[in-house]
Amino acid sequence: MTSTAPLAPAAPDSKPGRGRRLSVGPSWGLLPFLVFIGIFLLIPTVTVVVGAFQNEAGGFSLEKVQALGGDTPLRALRQSIVLSFTSALVGAVLGALLAYLVVTAPPSSILRRAVTSICGVLAQFGGVTLAFAWIATLGFSGLLTDLMANAFGTDPNGSSWLYELPGLILVYSYFQIPLMVIVFLPALEGLRPQWREAAVNLGATTSQYWLQVAFPLLRPAFLGSALLLFANAFAAYATAAALVSQGAPITPLLIRSALTSEVVLGQANFGFALALEMIVVVAIVMGLYAWLLRRTSRWLG
Amino acid sequence: MKPITSLVSVVALISTAALAGCAPPEDNSSDSAGSSDAASATSVADFGTMDDLIAAAQEEGELNVIALPPDWANYAEIISTFADKYDIKVNSAQPDAASQDEINAADQLKGTDRAPDVFDLGQSVALANTDMFAPYKVETFDSIPEEFKDADGTYVNDYGGFMSVGYDSTVVPEIDSLEDLLGPEFKGKVALNGDPTQAGAAFSGVVMASVVNGGSVDDIAPGVEFFKKLKAAGNFLPVDPTAATIESGQTPVVIDWDYLNAAEATNVEGWMSYVPAEAPIAGYYFQAINADAPHPAAARLWQEFLFSDEGQNLWLAGGARPVRAEAMAEAGTLDQELYDALPEVAGEPIIPTNEQTELMAAYLADNWAKAIS
Numbered sequence: 001m002t003s004t005a006p007l008a009p010a011a012p013d014s015k016p017g018r019g020r021r022l023s024v025g026p027s028w029g030l031l032p033f034l035v036f037i038g039i040f041l042l043i044p045t046v047t048v049v050v051g052a053f054q055n056e057a058g059g060f061s062l063e064k065v066q067a068l069g070g071d072t073p074l075r076a077l078r079q080s081i082v083l084s085f086t087s088a089l090v091g092a093v094l095g096a097l098l099a100y101l102v103v104t105a106p107p108s109s110i111l112r113r114a115v116t117s118i119c120g121v122l123a124q125f126g127g128v129t130l131a132f133a134w135i136a137t138l139g140f141s142g143l144l145t146d147l148m149a150n151a152f153g154t155d156p157n158g159s160s161w162l163y164e165l166p167g168l169i170l171v172y173s174y175f176q177i178p179l180m181v182i183v184f185l186p187a188l189e190g191l192r193p194q195w196r197e198a199a200v201n202l203g204a205t206t207s208q209y210w211l212q213v214a215f216p217l218l219r220p221a222f223l224g225s226a227l228l229l230f231a232n233a234f235a236a237y238a239t240a241a242a243l244v245s246q247g248a249p250i251t252p253l254l255i256r257s258a259l260t261s262e263v264v265l266g267q268a269n270f271g272f273a274l275a276l277e278m279i280v281v282v283a284i285v286m287g288l289y290a291w292l293l294r295r296t297s298r299w300l301g
Numbered sequence: 302m303k304p305i306t307s308l309v310s311v312v313a314l315i316s317t318a319a320l321a322g323c324a325p326p327e328d329n330s331s332d333s334a335g336s337s338d339a340a341s342a343t344s345v346a347d348f349g350t351m352d353d354l355i356a357a358a359q360e361e362g363e364l365n366v367i368a369l370p371p372d373w374a375n376y377a378e379i380i381s382t383f384a385d386k387y388d389i390k391v392n393s394a395q396p397d398a399a400s401q402d403e404i405n406a407a408d409q410l411k412g413t414d415r416a417p418d419v420f421d422l423g424q425s426v427a428l429a430n431t432d433m434f435a436p437y438k439v440e441t442f443d444s445i446p447e448e449f450k451d452a453d454g455t456y457v458n459d460y461g462g463f464m465s466v467g468y469d470s471t472v473v474p475e476i477d478s479l480e481d482l483l484g485p486e487f488k489g490k491v492a493l494n495g496d497p498t499q500a501g502a503a504f505s506g507v508v509m510a511s512v513v514n515g516g517s518v519d520d521i522a523p524g525v526e527f528f529k530k531l532k533a534a535g536n537f538l539p540v541d542p543t544a545a546t547i548e549s550g551q552t553p554v555v556i557d558w559d560y561l562n563a564a565e566a567t568n569v570e571g572w573m574s575y576v577p578a579e580a581p582i583a584g585y586y587f588q589a590i591n592a593d594a595p596h597p598a599a600a601r602l603w604q605e606f607l608f609s610d611e612g613q614n615l616w617l618a619g620g621a622r623p624v625r626a627e628a629m630a631e632a633g634t635l636d637q638e639l640y641d642a643l644p645e646v647a648g649e650p651i652i653p654t655n656e657q658t659e660l661m662a663a664y665l666a667d668n669w670a671k672a673i674s
Contacts, residue, residue: 072670140489140540140551160489163539166673190450245541246496247670262400262423264662 047277051272064273073254073274079165080234081281087172088229094173095180095229096222100183103188114186121180125282126175131242132172138162163244171239176229183228187221224292231285234278251278305313339597343454344438348598351440354605355387357598364599367406367417368398372544374460374560375619383606389511389599400426400501407433407591418600420589425662427456427587428655433591434589437601439608444628449585457606460560460621461585463576463646464502464509467562471571472553477512479527479577483534487554492538492546494557500666506556508653508667514579518653521661522668529672537673538569544568547580554569558584559644563620565659574644583650585624610634 056059067073098115105112137144139162148154161167189216199209237252248254251274258271339357340461348354358364364383384391392414395402401421410416420427420434431451437665438454449458466476474486482491495503511517511524532535542552547565553560559574566572586608590622594600613623614636620643629635653661 047347071667072625075670092477141549155489160537160539167378244539246493246539247671247673248496248498249674257496257499260399260401262426262501263504263658264666265401265425 002294016196045279048272048275051269052276054269054272056266056269064269065276068268068273068277072248073251073277076248076251076254076274077277077281080252082170083165083172083250084233086169086170086229087176087233088226090169090173091176091180091229092184092222092226095177095225096184098177099181099184099188103185109217116181119181121178123175123179123182127238128242130171130174131239132161134167134174138167160282163246165249167243168240168250171243172233172236176233180225180229183225184221187225189217191217220292220295224289227289229287231282233283234282313628315504320453339601340435340592340594342597342601343436344442345440345601348601351605354598354602356387358596359387360600361389361596361599363392363414364392364596364603365415365419365594366393366603366631368400368403369393369421370395370396372397372564373619374564374621375615378618379399379607379612379615382611386606387602389602390539401497404430407593411593414595416595417591418594418595418596419603420587420591421459422456422589424584424587425453425501425655425658427589428489431455431589433592435592435594435597435600437590437604439604440629441608441610441628442624444625445608446624446627449624454587456587457604457608458585458624459588460616461583462558462560462621463644463650464505464580464582464584465557465559465562465574465576465644467547467555467557467559467565467572467574469547469550469569469571470554470573472550475573476554476575479510482536482554483530483535486533487536488540490552491536491551491554492540492556493541494530494542494555496664498669498671501584502558502561503556504658504662504665505558505582507665509556509577509580509582512651513577518651518657519660523666525665525668525672532673533669539673547572560620560622563643576644576646578579581646581648581650585652614639 053060053062053064057065068077100121102115105151136142139145140160145154162170170255195217199213204212205225235252237256239254240250241256244250244253248257255274255278256269258267258274261267331550342348345354347353348357350537366380368379369376372381373498380391383389392415394406394417398406403417403422404426405418407417407420422430434455435457436453438450439457441549442450443456445457451457467475467478473490474481476482481487493503493506494500497503497507507521507528508518509524510527511521514523514527516523528537528617537551540546540552542555542557544565546552546567547555550617555565562572562574566574581640588604590597590600590604607616608625610625610629613629614634616623616625618638622643623629626635626640630637630640
């Protein structure tokens with residue numbers, strides 16, 4: 001670190017003239033990316049914001065945004081936050097423990113390599129396939145439900161918890177824990193053995209080292225990862241859509257209901273208002289994440 | 302930079318020209334005159350005779366239908382019979398789509414030759430979009446009861462049924478009241494076909510529960526209360542029932558239209574239907590022609606076919622009640638054997654009006670999610 005630090009500021013100084021003339025060239029390379037961002041992020045966001053403040057006739061109206069204060073949308077928002085918070089908490093705690101176990105193994109060990117690559121796969125294993133995997137295992141007439149009915153005499157019809165909020169928390173944890181391992185592993189690897197040696201040399205016990213050195217160092221990274229998990233769960237849709245067919249318990253499912261209902265018509269703008277609500281929540285979470293990230297880099301940099 | 306810019310504009314020009322070249326060729330004059338006539342025809346007389354209509358439809362050669370599941374009210378056989386009889390290719394798009402998807406598709410594909418020619422819609426979606434329909438009176442228009450059609454033929458009810466409780470009689474005891482469903486032998490067994498704030502069939506299921514429990518078509522609250530109790534008893538299954546869940550035994554009791562339960566009876570041994578005598582909730586689908594139909598003559602021939610004795614009996618074969626059943630029974634053209642096989646329904650059918658539906662839907666939107674969680 002110390003050897004590269006003086007070099008870093010020197011680099012831009014060395015070619016001020018050439019850099020200016022050439023600066024147009026590299027920025028052209030960004031064009032496809034900017035077009036992509038424009039089409040898939042900016043335009044949809046603007047559409048959502050504009051649509052949220054329109055009525056069916058297309059005129060300006062606060063009616064749809066005010067409707068967000070109704071019982072059903074508030075309930076969906078509350079359950080969405082409970083789901084995201086709980087699955088992020090479970091994911092963060094268990095994921096951090098798993099990451100610690102992984103990091104204590106030597107980098108070349110088969111176990112460590114296997115766990116990290118399995119986590120890489122499972123963190124992306126969401127959506128419809130995951131929902132059906134759980135339905136086949138724990139749903140009505142699921143494999144495990146039947147086995148347990150045979151072995152312990154539980155109700156073979158199971159219960160419906162898998163298709164409701166508790167089920168969603170369990171199923172979401174399935175991709176949250178491995179995601180935590182992936183994002184938290186670098187922070188644990190950044191915990192240098194020298195710090196522990198220094199603490200021990202100064203007479204610290206193991207618990208003192210953890211409580212007074214390691215935890216404070218890791219806290220920003222841990223909280224940042226947990227916020228990332230929160231946003232990840234908050235925005236997830238396909239898994240819940242495949243699993244839950246009654247009552248639209250969380251906001252993404254309420255948006256689906258607003259767009260496709262053949263019973264309550266003309267709800268498209270309400271869907272936009274719900275999407276705006278989600279954008280606001282995610283923006284807050286991402287703001288916190290960015291703030292924590294700055295703190296982390298101050299510590300570890 | 303300069304040469305690149307001009308190169309870009311040349312490429313752009315070429316691709317625009319190529320795209321223009323890809324546009325469908327203009328119809329020749331006689332054809333387009335024919336199809337604009339067909340698009341404004343309001344009865345077979347505007348074509349001349351039935352043979353002229355058939356000829357015009359065959360010239361178009363294709364018919365686009367949408368949201369017609371093959372296992373729904375015998376649509377597989379209806380489509381193949383029509384295609385064979387008139388030698389017209391039927392393109393069936395998104396068979397599992399919902400009513401609102403049909404309207405969305407017509408808007409998005411407007412002006413292309415892939416837009417749907419005809420619609421088969423649930424009541425609320427149909428009545429909200431009447432300006433998209435072309436009025437047309439089929440030959441048998443007069444034998445359709447007044448309350449099942451628009452006076453100009455903008456839309457006409459085609460087939461319907463009653464809300465019923467289908468159940469596997471080999472798994473659960475016989476059902477002769479909705480109250481039975483609250484019993485312990487139905488634990489984790491009762492499913493509703495969809496979320497009633499989204500799907501028309503599930504909505505009618507809650508209306509049925511409401512009428513049975515002292516509510517009415519103006520008051521759906523007792524229905525919501527019934528499902529709340531069902532849920533509290535642990536009997537309500539929050540699973541969307543399909544032919545697959547029924548056959549695999551995951552959903553032994555399904556609240557759905559009687560013609561869909563009738564179709565299950567052919568796949569599942571012992572599958573029975575029960576329609577509560579005190580709450581015969583009827584629902585009819587709405588048939589209409591897309592005003593911007595790419596195949597206007599074929600769309601009209603499809604209507605003539607559906608409302609002919611042959612078409613109506615084909616629906617009957619799928620367990621649905623064709624709209625002309627009464628007139629056909631009088632004329633002796635109804636397949637009586639099939640009709641007698643339908644679940645028996647006593648009492649006057651109850652059909653909520655559009656205003657009543659809207660009021661009940663608003664109540665459901667506020668209270669359903671609360672009741673079943």
